[in-house]
Amino acid sequence: MNKMVAGAALALLAGCSSISLPGSGSGAPAAPAPAPIGASTAPVGSTCDAQGAQWAVGRSSTAKVVEEARVRAGARMARILRPDQAVTMEFNGERLNLQVDGAGKVTAARCG
Template identity: 75%
Template sequence: MVLRKAPATALTLAALLALAGCSSIGLPGGGSGEPPQPRPIGASTAPVGGTCDTQGAQWAVGRAGTAKVVEDARVRAGARMARVLRPGQAVTQEFDADRLSLQLDSAGKITAARCG
């Protein structure tokens, strides 16, 4: 008597493949179906913070506006984000209490640190 295992094996394989499609392990976006959110260039894993406190970033005034200095100033100020303002650059004027703004001079040195 010969047992036919091929259909059962194929059915088991199909079921496993269907279940694997529901898995979120290793999928970008956590398997939620949402596209993965790109990480901003130079994004940090440092605490995100909240409302900006200008006093925490004053140490950066006079220093070169490098990515590390900008990020350290953001973290010390407790800001959620930081922007660098260069001479002659067009900027938005809306106030954002979670944002640190660092003004640079033409040599790339930070001349002012303020929230907003």
Template identity: 50%
Template structure:
């Protein structure tokens, strides 16, 4: 091996060691949930009644209903009146417990 080649190879090895590895692929930690759906069916979401309105419980109710979106409605909260067949409405009491699940 040529003596001038050794320092060049050493420098290349050092530079290669400094290169950052590619970022890891994101991991989907959610359970196998179908993508946001369409038409809402509040029947399967009735199991959410009595539960706290945590993000996890609201999302589980939305998925169960097949709704594209969900909203929680607190006592006295002003809401729009338009009907949306793809939305699940979860009425909650003052303590945040779900008391009703309906589409619209």
């Protein structure tokens, strides 16, 4: 009985999927998928250079500012560190850390 239910569920899921192969469909090229928010444009294995993100100090930590600081630093990822926030302490040379004050203004930009 459980195999029948699992089989039916699998069949339903398969009916919801679609695979588009090159050359199939309307002939129009498929539009590229938008990059997810926070997706890195830095090359794989890049090393963060905090000097590039120093312009963010004193600015509000909006998503646009954080992303621009990440890109300028060449980091693969960025995180915001708020006052009294518990954070992991492992060093990651591909990560930009933006320290912010209680108002959300960037007070420091460091790698790690």
